Amino acid sequence: MRSNISIRSVQSLFLLLFLLFASGAELSAQTDAPMPQKDIFEVLARIEMGRGVVTIRQSSAIKALVGTGLSLDSKMYSEEIMAVGAVTSEQKVVGYRVQIYNGNGTKGRSTAAYREKVIQEAHPELATYLQFQAPSWKLRVGNFLTQAEARDAMVKLKKDFPAFARDMYVVRDAVYRF
Structure with a gap:
């Protein structure tokens, strides 16, 4: 008789704990406060330990339009976006670029970033x-x-940067047509 009560007590205790756990999980999933939404520019610009740094150069008109849901044929899109020189995928064509660096060593990323x-400081006109x-x-x-x-x-780049000259060559690539 005594072992019967113990088994029922243990079963009841497990059932009670399960119900409390399940209801607590359900309540924690329901919050009245909306989640704050960060725009993509804030997320990319955030500096975090162990991650790279993203620099975005753009017109404020583009930032204002992100997330507004404009269609490509919208009059505002064609006037605002095209006026600031935004590039769409239709503007990519087969062309050429100068490859300055190609490396896979442990310092490959830092060498390329340097x-x-x-090059950006000396030739800001080159993307x-x-x-x-x-x-x-x-x-x-x-x-x-x-x-x-x-x-x-x-x-011209080889003349300006003789230390990089041996790594430079012309490559075929999809380029932006401005």
Whole structure:
């Protein structure tokens, strides 16, 4: 008889704990306060230990339009976005870039980032593209429609940065047409 009461007590205790746990989980999932939404620019600009730094250069008109749900044929889209030189996927064409760095060592990313910074300071008119294509970090510059334009830019860059010259060459890539 005594063991019967103990088993029922234990079963009741388990059932009670399960119900309390289940109702607590349900209540914690329901909150009245809406979750604060951060825009993508705040999330990308946040500096966190062990992560890279993202720098976004853009017109304030673009930031204001993000998340507004405009369609591509919207009059505001065509006037505001195109006026500030935003690039859409339709504006990419086959062209050429100058590859400045291609490395996969332990310091590959930092070397590519350093070279990107140096080139941006000396040639702010050249767009830089730092990308990771496993297992290598690549730094490419420019949006050239012809190979001759890219070669001319490469000659100038080799002259300005002789330490980087042996790593430079022209590559075919999808480039932005402005």
